[in-house]
Amino acid sequence: MKVYSLLQKGLMAVLVVAGSMGIQSCQDDDDNRYYVRVPNALVTAKTDADETFFLQLDEETTLLPVNMASSPYDGKEVRALVNYEEVDQASGRYTKAVQINWIDSILTKPIAADLGEENDEVYGNDPVEIVNDWVTIAEDGYLTLRFRTRWGNSSQPHYVNLLRTNNPDNQYEVEFRHNAYGDTYGMVGDALVAFKLDGLPDTNGETVKLKLKWNSFSGEKSAEFDYCTRKEVNPNPEALTSMRSTFKVK
Structure with a gap:
C-alpha cells in the first residue's frame, strides 16, 4: 500500500519544514518550487454573504485570494491547508490580498x-x-x-x-x-x-x-x-460539509 503521511499536495513536507528553511534561504529556482509545495498556513475557507471567497487565517486576519473568483468548495465552509503569497493589491474589507498557489481541504x-x-x-x-x-x-x-x-x-x-x-x-x-x-x-x-x-x-x-x-x-x-467561541465573520454561513482526505477517513 502506498502510504501518505498527510495529504498529497506537498503536505508530507510538513514533517521536514524545519530542515527546509535552510534550503529555502538559497533562493534559487529549485528552492522556490519546493517552497510552494509546502503548506504555509492552516485556514478556514469561507464564502461571505455577498459570495466573496476568502480565507480566515486566524481570529483576526482574513485573506482575499485575488486569483480565485469563487470558492472551490461550492460555498461550503471547510478547514484547509494552503500555500499563499501576499500581493500588493487592494483587499477591500479583508486584511490582506494574496495569491493562492494551492489549497487542499481537510x-x-x-x-x-x-x-x-x-x-x-x-x-x-x-x-x-x-x-x-x-x-x-x-x-x-x-x-x-x-x-x-x-x-x-x-x-x-x-x-x-x-x-x-x-x-x-x-x-x-x-x-x-x-x-x-x-x-x-x-x-x-x-x-x-x-x-x-x-x-x-x-x-x-x-x-x-x-x-x-x-x-x-x-x-x-x-x-x-x-x-474561545468565534465571532462570525459571515452572518449567513452555508452548511458545513465533509471534504475528502488522502487517507480513507470519514
Missing part, C-alpha cells in the same frame, strides 16, 4: 451526536496518537487535529468523530473517537481532521481550556487547548 465535521450506550459500537474506541504539531490547534471555532494510527487495508475507511463527554464539572471536555473497523494492523501514518465546535456552550468572549481526551496506544491521554 475532512471537516461537526461534533457527533451522543448515542449513549451505542457510542462504542458506532464511533469505536480504537487507539490513535494525537500529534503535537502546528496543525493541531483550536482556532476560529474549530479543533483541527493531526492524528496517527495504523492503516493496513487501503480500501477500508476509518471513521473519526468528536463527542462531548457530558462531564458535569467541565462543559468544554470532548473526546476523539476512532473506529478502524478492524483495520488495526499495518503501517503507521497520519491524517488530518477538523471539528466545528459550535455545539459547545458559548464562552461569551472568554478564553477557556478545552480538554480533549483520546484512547492512545498506551492508554487514555488528554490535552488542553485555549478556546
